Amino acid sequence: xxxxxxxxxxxxxxxxxxxxxxxxxxxxxxxxxxxxxxxxxxxxxxxxxxxxxxxxxxxxxxxxxxxxxxxxxxxxxxxxxxxxxxxxxxxxxxxxxxxxxxxxxxxxxxxxxxxxxxxxxxxxxxxxxxxxxxxxxxxxxxxxxxxxxxxxxxxxxxxxxxxxxxxxxxxxxxxxxxxxxxxxxxxxxxxxxxxxxxxxxxxxxxxxxxxxxxxxxxxxxxxxxxxxxxxxxxxxxxxxxxxxxxxxxxxxxxxxxxxxxxxxxxxxxxxxxxxxxxxxxxxxxxxxxxxxxxxxxxx
Amino acid sequence: xxxxxxxxxxxxxxxxxxxxxxxxxxxxxxxxxxxxxxxxxxxxxxxxxxxxxxxxxxxxxxxxxxxxxxxxxxxxxxxxxxxxxxxxxxxxxxxxxxxxxxxxxxxxxxxxxxxxxxxxxxxxxxxxxxxxxxxxxxxxxxxxxxxxxxxxxxxxxxxxxxxxxxxxxxxxxxxxxxxxxxxxxxxxxxxxxxxxxxxxxxxxxxxxxxxxxxxxxxxxxxxxxxxxxxxxxxxxxxxxxxxxxxxxxxxxxxxxxxxxxxxxxxxxxxxxxxxxxxxxxxxxxxxxxxxxxxxxxxxxxxxxxxxxxxxxxxxxxxxxxxxxxxxxxxxxxxxxxxxxxxxxxxxxxxxxxxxxxxxxxxxxxxxxxxxxxxxxxxxxxxxxxxxxxxxxxxxxxxxxxxxxxxxxxxxxxxxxxxxxxxxxxxxxxxxxxxxxxxxxxxxxxxxxxxxxxxxxxxxxxxxxxxxxxxxxxxxxxxxxxxxxxxxxxxxxxxxxxxxxxxxxxxxxxxxxxxxxxxxxxxxxxxxxxxxxxxxxxxxxxxxxxxxxxxxxxxxxxxxxxxxxxxxxxxxxxxxxxxxxxxxxxxxxxxxxxxxxxxxxxxxxxxxxxxxxxxxxxxxxxxxxxxxxxxxxxxxxxxxxxxxxxxxxxxxxxxxxxxxxxxxxxxxxxxxxx
Numbered sequence: 001x002x003x004x005x006x007x008x009x010x011x012x013x014x015x016x017x018x019x020x021x022x023x024x025x026x027x028x029x030x031x032x033x034x035x036x037x038x039x040x041x042x043x044x045x046x047x048x049x050x051x052x053x054x055x056x057x058x059x060x061x062x063x064x065x066x067x068x069x070x071x072x073x074x075x076x077x078x079x080x081x082x083x084x085x086x087x088x089x090x091x092x093x094x095x096x097x098x099x100x101x102x103x104x105x106x107x108x109x110x111x112x113x114x115x116x117x118x119x120x121x122x123x124x125x126x127x128x129x130x131x132x133x134x135x136x137x138x139x140x141x142x143x144x145x146x147x148x149x150x151x152x153x154x155x156x157x158x159x160x161x162x163x164x165x166x167x168x169x170x171x172x173x174x175x176x177x178x179x180x181x182x183x184x185x186x187x188x189x190x191x192x193x194x195x196x197x198x199x200x201x202x203x204x205x206x207x208x209x210x211x212x213x214x215x216x217x218x219x220x221x222x223x224x225x226x227x228x229x230x231x232x233x234x235x236x237x238x239x240x241x242x243x244x245x246x247x248x249x250x251x252x253x254x255x256x257x258x259x260x261x262x263x264x265x266x267x268x269x270x271x272x273x274x275x276x277x278x279x280x281x282x283x284x285x286x287x288x289x290x291x292x293x294x295x296x297x298x299x
Numbered sequence: 300x301x302x303x304x305x306x307x308x309x310x311x312x313x314x315x316x317x318x319x320x321x322x323x324x325x326x327x328x329x330x331x332x333x334x335x336x337x338x339x340x341x342x343x344x345x346x347x348x349x350x351x352x353x354x355x356x357x358x359x360x361x362x363x364x365x366x367x368x369x370x371x372x373x374x375x376x377x378x379x380x381x382x383x384x385x386x387x388x389x390x391x392x393x394x395x396x397x398x399x400x401x402x403x404x405x406x407x408x409x410x411x412x413x414x415x416x417x418x419x420x421x422x423x424x425x426x427x428x429x430x431x432x433x434x435x436x437x438x439x440x441x442x443x444x445x446x447x448x449x450x451x452x453x454x455x456x457x458x459x460x461x462x463x464x465x466x467x468x469x470x471x472x473x474x475x476x477x478x479x480x481x482x483x484x485x486x487x488x489x490x491x492x493x494x495x496x497x498x499x500x501x502x503x504x505x506x507x508x509x510x511x512x513x514x515x516x517x518x519x520x521x522x523x524x525x526x527x528x529x530x531x532x533x534x535x536x537x538x539x540x541x542x543x544x545x546x547x548x549x550x551x552x553x554x555x556x557x558x559x560x561x562x563x564x565x566x567x568x569x570x571x572x573x574x575x576x577x578x579x580x581x582x583x584x585x586x587x588x589x590x591x592x593x594x595x596x597x598x599x600x601x602x603x604x605x606x607x608x609x610x611x612x613x614x615x616x617x618x619x620x621x622x623x624x625x626x627x628x629x630x631x632x633x634x635x636x637x638x639x640x641x642x643x644x645x646x647x648x649x650x651x652x653x654x655x656x657x658x659x660x661x662x663x664x665x666x667x668x669x670x671x672x673x674x675x676x677x678x679x680x681x682x683x684x685x686x687x688x689x690x691x692x693x694x695x696x697x698x699x700x701x702x703x704x705x706x707x708x709x710x711x712x713x714x715x716x717x718x719x720x721x722x723x724x725x726x727x728x729x730x731x732x733x734x735x736x737x738x739x740x741x742x743x744x745x746x747x748x749x750x751x752x753x754x755x756x757x758x759x760x761x762x763x764x765x766x767x768x769x770x771x772x773x774x775x776x777x778x779x780x781x782x783x784x785x786x787x788x789x790x791x792x793x794x795x796x797x798x799x800x801x802x803x804x805x806x807x808x809x810x811x812x813x814x815x816x817x818x819x820x821x822x823x824x825x826x827x828x829x830x831x832x833x834x835x836x837x838x839x840x841x842x843x844x845x846x847x848x849x850x851x852x853x854x855x856x857x858x859x860x861x862x863x864x865x866x867x868x869x870x871x872x873x874x875x876x877x878x879x880x881x882x883x884x885x886x887x888x889x890x891x892x893x894x895x896x897x898x899x900x901x902x903x904x905x906x907x908x909x910x911x912x913x914x915x916x917x918x919x920x921x922x923x924x925x926x927x928x929x930x931x932x933x934x935x936x937x938x939x940x941x942x943x944x945x946x947x948x949x950x951x952x953x954x955x956x957x958x959x960x961x962x963x964x965x966x967x968x969x970x971x972x
Contacts, residue, residue: 011573012582048401050572072403083398085316099312100402 007056018203031194032183040183048077075147103144223272320385366449366540367456372533375460383468462556463525470563476577493527507663512755597624682707684745705781722766727758770829801930838933841870905945
């Protein structure tokens with residue numbers, strides 16, 4: 001488990017991370033979502049022990065991460081612009097990491113690299129941006145650490161590769177203790193990989209929740225009911241958002257979809273249906289409740 | 300990660316990823332080896348050409364080749380900076396910082412690994428190279444214990460310099476976040492103390508204090524820079540490197556490396572990783588760094604404009620400080636922020652720096668500490684040394700007594716010496732040097748105080764108006780003893796005595812009694828010579844003592860070659876008022892050059908600033924002028940407008956000679972007209 005307790009970090013006058021407290025449980029794919037400058041990378045760099053928090057503490061399996069090899073050996077960090085030695089090949093690079101991460105699984109690395117068709121003996125500097133990202137993810141997976149921190153690593157990967165990586169993640173999570181933490185500004189890229197989402201904005205955490213809970217707890221309803229029912233609906237249900245276009249009422253309601261629809265049907269609407277919510281809509285609803293104009297925050 | 304196996308593994312892995320610097324270092328040492336071999340061959344070739352040309356000279360050159368030298372010092376200095384930059388450059392890239400700092404290695408271990416890699420590359424290759432060079436010398440049959448000793452000194456000096464420079468470069472890298480700024484930082488560390496600060500006080504004191512004398516007192520600054528320590532440790536001024544002479548710098552280089560290494564280590568641990576890409580790592584240090592650089596550099600710029608201007612010096616100085624302060628402060632802020640718009644920022648700091656600068660300027664101009672009026676109290680003084688360039692130049696201290704330290708003026712003579720200093724100072728500080736036209740000379744007073752301090756003061760005085768008190772102290776044996784070897788010379792070492800007329804040198808065959816009488820008489824009259832008389836009188840001739848060169852000691856008999864005996868000469872001026880000396884010389888057969896027999900004067904050229912050159916060939920005129928001519932080589936004190944200079948062309952013993960002469964203008968005009 002990774003725990004962040006009241007973590008702060010400022011760069012000059014800019015408060016990059018503002019008193020963040022967050023818990024990342026084992027066995028989930030954690031997504032850190034936020035716009036550019038939201039503090040995702042700073043948070044991840046602090047979690048990776050690159051930056052020292054000005055206050056607060058970051059614990060990896062109970063060990064403070066700052067300048068602590070024991071804690072640092074529990075994760076592998078892939079930065080948004082990963083460094084590769086000039087002229088190194090994937091084979092040499094893997095050998096380098098084997099020195100630092102004794103649990104590095106060289107066999108699996110060879111297997112995976114072959115699977116996704118990356119040349120083992122070609123210089124990494126001749127790789128495309130996407131190939132480099134694939135390589136760093138594979139190295140991260142094979143490092144054998146319980147945690148993998150990826151900063152914008154999935155940006156630029158094609159959907160097929162994203163799915164492939166996702167399946168490798170699942171495999172790893174089934175076979176061993178493995179918790180990837182992925183930071184991205186792209187909601188759609190995280191949607192099909194992550195189990196848990198933390199939304200960052202201006203250095204703070206707006207929300208942190210399991211994706212499934214988010215989806216289950218919110219229901220989007222479209223129904224046709226006269227206007228005089230509006231007040232009654234608002235009093236009876238936890239309505240986050242309500243829009244009326246003539247007789248068509250569209251609302252986002254907190255609660256189980258079936259129960260909400262059953263209650264609305266008791267009002268004898270002309271039409272009533274629960275519509276699936278996209279992750280984007282969930283975030284918009286949740287954050288608007290918190291007073292944020294989320295549409296301008298996420299893609 | 301701290302276990303031995305892991306450390307070795309990480310060390311090897313790190314080395315592997317700095318292959319380029321390793322190869323460059325190998326290449327540099329191969330070049331070193333080639334150069335050594337070539338020089339060695341040249342030395343061998345030299346001895347083959349001229350076997351008799353002293354085998355010890357060959358040994359000297361060979362020793363020179365194997366001993367610590369400036370080239371090796373520079374090599375170690377530069378290689379250290381390069382390797383430190385290569386191994387620690389990752390700190391300046393966010394990409395690499397993220398990569399390395401996320402690895403499960405403690406910061407302190409990482410520092411040790413990088414340090415060890417950088418140092419070991421140089422030390423191992425340097426040791427191997429010098430080892431091969433030593434082997435070459437031994438295999439060639441010229442090796443001995445001395446060569447081995449020098450080679451070891453060479454290695455230790457190179458490693459010491461390398462470490463000092465390496466640690467400085469690491470410190471520069473740690474304190475900055477950008478390679479260019481790091482290079483500038485290294486340059487500042489290397490030059491700040493021994494150049495920027497070292498010459499600031501002398502530059503200002505020389506400008507504003509009329510009595511200032513530049514001394515070596517600022518040499519302590521040389522201990523605060525790897526470059527100056529390297530220079531002092533390895534530069535030999537053409538002599539063989541001497542361990543005793545350089546020992547303090549040898550110790551200093553290791554202490555410097557250790558101290559800077561500890562500072563670099565502590566800062567490395569504290570260095571924030573986010574500094575990568577910025578100019579400076581520790582923002583809190585920016586203000587003191589800026590102020591420490593702005594103040595001296597602004598002062599230098601002010602002083603430069605002051606010295607460049609022909610008038611309104613003070614206005615240019617004030618403007619220069621303002622302009623320099625603004626520019627340096629702005630430039631530094633532009634570098635710190637990587638933004639040219641920062642030129643006008645941090646105005647309060649600029650103001651503080653400028654106020655300090657003006658305080659310094661004002662302090663020097665007003666002479667707050669009464670520098671120019673300083674005369675120590677008699678009871679504070681242990682010894683006074685008086686140095687007058689002119690007088691000492693022509694009564695020079697003998698080779699024969701070169702080992703002897705000067706005694707200075709002590710005891711009862713201290714008070715008169717201080718009195719003389721006071722009178723000369725009164726003149727020196729009251730004269731308007733720009734307006735008053737006077738013929739001046741310079742005298743330096745060195746006060747050795749009882750508290751161990753040494754103070755120097757330089758006074759300028761009018762040669763036509765020398766204070767009586769100064770004349771008095773000059774006309775003492777206490778003063779003259781330090782400037783004339785005849786007082787203390789072992790007379791038994793005098794091989795012969797002769798005299799020079801300017802035209803020829805003639806030996807005198809004197810008995811010991813005659814020699815003693817001549818020397819005693821000369822010294823009696825020389826002791827009584829005052830400064831006033833020194834300027835007023837003319838040197839008629841010089842008498843000289845010839846000493847046998849002392850036999851060299853501690854020379855390996857195997858290489859020692861008995862050469863023909865060397866002689867050293869010393870000359871002593873005989874002034875026109877030295878009647879007794881002249882009378883004795885006359886008795887022993889001396890003639891002045893005007894009376895030199897067999898001298899046939901052909902022509903005389905006299906140079907006059909106003910009338911140009913006058914060529915005289917008329918025999919009658921030449922004969923009339925001869926008694927008034929003085930050898931100008933003996934009479935350098937005749938430099939005012941009352942004297943004319945010229946060249947005499949004469950024939951003696953069928954040889955044509957040219958002689959520089961001088962003549963009093965009034966004498967010349969009287970006869971010529």
